[in-house]
Amino acid sequence: MPFADASVLILVVVVGFLFFGALAPFETLGWWAGWYGDDLDVAAEVEHPEPPTVAPDPKPAEKRHFIVFLSGIHSVSSETYSRREIQLLEHLRRRLPGATTVELFPYSVTNRALTGQRIFARVWRWAYRHKLSGAGFAGFLINFRNVWQVAVSADRRYGPIYNQGSASLILRGLKKQGYNLGDSIPITLIGYSGGGQIATGAAPYLRDAMHAPVRVISLGGVMSSDPGLLSLDKLHHFYSQNDRVERLGSIFFPGRWPVLPYSPWNQAKKRGVIELIDMGPPVHSGQGGYLDAESYLPKPDGRSYFELTLDTMVACIAAGSPHIRDDYETGDEPGDEPSREPGDGEEGERVG
Numbered sequence: 566m567p568f569a570d571a572s573v574l575i576l577v578v579v580v581g582f583l584f585f586g587a588l589a590p591f592e593t594l595g596w597w598a599g600w601y602g603d604d605l606d607v608a609a610e611v612e613h614p615e616p617p618t619v620a621p622d623p624k625p626a627e628k629r630h631f632i633v634f635l636s637g638i639h640s641v642s643s644e645t646y647s648r649r650e651i652q653l654l655e656h657l658r659r660r661l662p663g664a665t666t667v668e669l670f671p672y673s674v675t676n677r678a679l680t681g682q683r684i685f686a687r688v689w690r691w692a693y694r695h696k697l698s699g700a701g702f703a704g705f706l707i708n709f710r711n712v713w714q715v716a717v718s719a720d721r722r723y724g725p726i727y728n729q730g731s732a733s734l735i736l737r738g739l740k741k742q743g744y745n746l747g748d749s750i751p752i753t754l755i756g757y758s759g760g761g762q763i764a765t766g767a768a769p770y771l772r773d774a775m776h777a778p779v780r781v782i783s784l785g786g787v788m789s790s791d792p793g794l795l796s797l798d799k800l801h802h803f804y805s806q807n808d809r810v811e812r813l814g815s816i817f818f819p820g821r822w823p824v825l826p827y828s829p830w831n832q833a834k835k836r837g838v839i840e841l842i843d844m845g846p847p848v849h850s851g852q853g854g855y856l857d858a859e860s861y862l863p864k865p866d867g868r869s870y871f872e873l874t875l876d877t878m879v880a881c882i883a884a885g886s887p888h889i890r891d892d893y894e895t896g897d898e899p900g901d902e903p904s905r906e907p908g909d910g911e912e913g914e915r916v917g
Contacts, residue, residue, distance in 0.1 A: 608799065626913035630664040631744055631752045632657060633735055633781040637762030638711035649856035650757065653875065660879050663889040665837045667738045671756070671763045672714040715759035718766045719789035719818065726728025728766035728793070733766055736774060751886040755878070758810065758849065761786015765800065769793035780885045782878055785811040787848050790820020790830035800839045801881045802873070803855065811847040842877060846870075 596837040634654060636646050644656075646668070652667055695708075718727045735754070744750065754773065755762030760785035770793075787810060793801065799802045804811050815821045820828035826835075833839045845862065847855045847870045858871040868876070883889055 568597070582751045628663070628665045628743060628750065630661065630771065630882065630884065630889045631667060631739055631742065631750060632661075632664050633667045633669065633752065633764075635669060635737065635754065635756045635761060635764050635913075637758035638672070638708050640670060640672070640707075640711075640716065640842070645665060649854070649858075649871070650873070652858070653856055653878075656875050657879070657882075660875070661882060661889055664740050664886075665744075667735070667742050669734060669738050671734075671760050672711040674727060674734055712759060715787065717764050717790065718763050724766060724791070728763075728791075729770050731767035732770035732774065733765050735771060739774075746775050749775070749777040751780070753780045753782060753882050754787050755782045755784065755884065757784045759787055761793070761802075762788045762814075765791050765797070766793055772798070778885060780881070782881055784855055784874070784878075787811060787814040788821075789814065789818040790825075790828045792829045794829045794833040794838060795836075795853040797833070797838050799885060801837060801842055803842050803877065805844045805847045805849075805855070807846055807853075808849045842881075844870075844873060844877070846873050 577884070604807075634650070636650060640646060657664070658666060672749070713773070714727075717723045718731070720727075725801045731738075739752070740746075752775070754764035754768055754771075758773050764781045765786070768779045768781050771777075773796075778798045780801070781797060783800060785803060785808050787806070790898065818830075819825060821830045823831070825831060830839070833843075844855060846856070847853060847860070849855070851857070852860070854870065855874045856871050858869045860870045862868050862870070862873060866873075
């Protein structure tokens, strides 16, 4: 019977969602217990940080800013970014040649790809293959798993552990790209969708460990009222009235409700830490999304949504890093179109 088939399908989805939720904190707790993970301990960095040094005036070839990109919940590793995300990173490098970009998988405190050495690696490889072939269920399976990691980051019990693990992961990625903790070079974390929560949660630990300015750009970020907001230098939150996914954060996290004026979110807004940037008509992702180069603003502006997002993002980064302002002023023209390949598909941007 069709009704019975639908009931079974709904039951499977609910059970699967709860199953992922039950497993979500285990990797974080295992990392905290020292069972596995990298050898960089952010807690030790905070307790015994390297003393800051006064850096000389930077030369043109020197690294003057670091950008860490944390993808949306559609990804299974740092090598499976969507086409639009890759284009964004390419254009950030062109517009800000003095900045170094770091790409990480934010839904694992050990940066292990879902398709790597995991108990369920075969399941995720199957899901990723079918997702690329257009199977919507496989994409939602990956989204379900990763959205629970966002929930762990926002959780008051497990969140501090998860966010320290994320900060440790980011520190390791920065060091691999040549970051010296004593240089105090500014850092910008760009979190897309669920990556916004993870960036916000990790930022305070990074700031304590590095003695450097840390800013967060949330691109349609689904975020809680994290206590770490009060120790940020700045949070630029990009949103749109048409972005129904971003709106979930303001609905499901009570700390973001206006009726709670003393929550970290509302206190950070009052202090000017949070800058809300209305991006106009874009939706969350895919066609008509923030990174869509084929949807355009009305005249007289006429820029694509991609150009609008890129220009706004570059301006935010330059405002927080005086050393790269010259790069911003002499970089690519805002109207540069992202490179496109004929037949290039859009994988992985259903929800995240």
